[in-house]
Amino acid sequence: MKGMRWTKKHIISINDFSRDEIDFVLEKSGILEKKLGSSSTSSLMNGKILANLFFEPSTRTRMSFEAAMKRLGGITIGFDHPGISSEVKGETIADTVRIVSGYADVIVIRHPIEGSARLASEYSDVPVINGGDGANQHPTQTLLDLYTIKKEFERIDGLDICIVGDLKYGRTVHSLTSALENYDVRIRFISPKELRAPRQIVKSLSDRGIEVKEATKLNLKNSDVIYVTRIQKERFPDPQEYERVKGAFILNLNSLEGIRENAIIMHPLPRVSEISTDIDATKHARYFEQAKNGIPVRMALLCLVCDIKFW
């Protein structure tokens, strides 16, 4: 949005974003990607330090932030294993963040306790980016999902979006649908009945005038975006039930029959068996590119919260 002033200091939850702010991030991510290309580096963040506080392991998110910061010419410090942090000595998150905000220009925090990133932002003098707080939020994942969709179709409005898998517990799904409330889309949820989307999510989408359909059979026709998530074994009290359900939600070449020519398949990764590997070579697979899109999106966010202008 022309002339819009960036107002976010911290990136904690996708629910803190207006549509204008989401569109602003997506547009700026596109500018950075075009400007730098995937292999170049810049000096936009020269002399700046990113602290990665990973209280639980997450190789991809951590490496993605690290790569983004380094491509911007900045450096990273931090830990990626709770055993190394002072938490094992009994230090509070608030204290850790207070101290680290004196060392770094921006902090990325990942912690299994829900709400930890919001707390961290209240005790930090420098911007805090949530890299995942338990089952709650992972806003940069949602922004890179939206970026992938927009990059592909040059719009989000008017698309048919089909979301498959664990819709009940999946953090990614909840954040994505929450962000999609800002757009004029049609959504089809496909899941086993045990893992249906929470009622308040369906209601919230419907209240915003979004057409929502729910199904328990895998039918991917008439979709522009097919967003697949993993169904986790531990969600089922009966292992046999899991085995029965799992097979019905695996995407293979057969399930792609009759889908739209330009449909794309997305997945937040890691994938286990829910997308068969023979789909990887099809023109529809977009999940590896989606992961790669995390770099320009995180680069843009790092610049925005650090007040570095690149456009």
Next chain:
Amino acid sequence: MEKKDKILKIKTIKNGIVIDHIKRGKAPDVLKILGIDDNFRDALTFAMNVPSRDLGKKDIVKVENRDIDTSEINKIAIIAPDATINIIKDYRVVKKEKVTLPEQITGIIKCPNPKCITNKEREPITSIFMVKQINPLILVCKYCEREVSSGILSYIKAP
């Protein structure tokens, strides 16, 4: 005799509080918030399902020799958002105020999510709930973003 009994039941109180316009059926919850149980020794009157012009039906609670503080008023606002509090001194209403539900409820509700940071000991944090919708009431934890809509009374912290 019957007439006298009726007068006794509805008589005004000398000193204390009258909580009026309580949402129908919520009088027992108001008593819980006030910490009034069978150990309470002063006069207590409460009426349920009384006809009301605004609410259709309402509950009323009258408590002798009892004051009320801001924290209790805020808690009552959560379960009975239309309630009015009357402070009685010497048979006269000396103060009358309508409860108001603030946009943000601080320190009153314990988050039902055991994995929420507000339930983690030692962190310097107070629970904060945002009012997402008033009728029916939906609250959202500022930290873990969990929504609370039913059984809110059970999450209100004890006096």
